[in-house]
Amino acid sequence: MDFISKTPLFRGCTEEDILNMAKHLDFRTDRYKKGDIILRAGSIVTDIGLVLSGSVRIEYTDLWGNKSILGITHAGGVFAESYACIPDEPMMVDAVANEDCNILSISVPRLFAPCPVCGSQNRLIQNLVMITAEKNLQLSRRSMHTSPKTIRERLFSYFSQQVSAQGSNKIVIPFDRQQLADYLNLDRSALSKELGKMRNDGLIEFNKNSFVIKTDIE
Amino acid sequence: MDFISKTPLFRGCTEEDILNMAKHLDFRTDRYKKGDIILRAGSIVTDIGLVLSGSVRIEYTDLWGNKSILGITHAGGVFAESYACIPDEPMMVDAVANEDCNILSISVPRLFAPCPVCGSQNRLIQNLVMITAEKNLQLSRRSMHTSPKTIRERLFSYFSQQVSAQGSNKIVIPFDRQQLADYLNLDRSALSKELGKMRNDGLIEFNKNSFVIKTDIE
DNA sequence: ATAAGTATGTGGTTATAACCACGGAAATGA
């Protein structure tokens, strides 16, 4: 309960607000065991899932049975919110219990239904806008960084964004090499090679996850 | 005005609602001439831009000056909403007048501020959630389709999603070849070649923008 | 301290996608 009020979705809500909403909006919690399918591709969802404990894996399976993992939502995070917010939009992915977990379901239609009494749910909707907007920016950034054809250009794109975001030519990235490769849609060893070349070419310096990007502006 | 009530952002609002909000939320319209920079990268925005006429181009410029166009927002659409919804998030992109245009600015902080009188703005916020959620799904889909390494696999990914969405093995896609290549992050001629091979291999049939995807299930 | 496991860099090979160029088809517009 104390945990809930600290999640991005309920940020700014008092415990009283939450209890109030729990009644009005008919919150529901469910337990799942590792491997259980929480939401199935093709189904229509109307509920946001808030992960109370454990984690949820978002999996994509194409027509030919090829699977790939699109993301993990940990405790405190929400999943399926984009599908839940759009009426009649079938899920493209499965939500699978990555480990034993506890999920709080919140009905978007109820959330959107006007409630003259409590202004609390408006706060919730606002948080929801911010959460989806933030996910949007993350997706946009990745799109930008993976659009160049060459490894070097993708790294340039990513680095320049990080330089701007961190306000310095000296940046620390939140990825190890494999994760960076996944993020930029590259092979790890090819990535390592290109980083080495860029260092030789005097474009960057790096040590582990710390990089110095040398712009020609002195 | 009649136009405004038909935009996705104001869907479901009566003219009275809109006039009401125009007062409370202090709507502002601005004219821009083709080429004008409406919003500059690095700046903090708090307003959503609703395109009343003309169109707005979203441009990304990296540290080395390389530009790329990320998208166009036409009349009725909104832009910068993700940045406006997240406090202190600097724009990564420029918003440029693609042609002479008229922009309605709506302050998100005002939109989020509680107004005891009018419930109309809640409707607006709900629409905003749906708009961002929809953009989210679009971005996710593209991410899914561009993650495979080979052209054929990207096409499989895209086709299988379309088959599912259109509910038939016979699909019509909204792209010409160049656009499909851009969408899947491919070279056009390479794309054409691979489509030809897939036809030879008996996997698909196509004619212009109509495709038949042959699953092995008869 | 040592061992096991993980992360990273590097060389070499190969598949493959980008690139360039062009010819024909189809759409557009006068």
Place this chain on the structure above:
DNA sequence: TCATTTCCGTGGTTATAACCACATACTTAT
């Protein structure tokens, strides 16, 4: 209708990234 332009497929070449294998450095645990 004809002219013009855009769109699409194809061949050939080349650059490049994936892939494989391995050696070294770094972590972590016991």
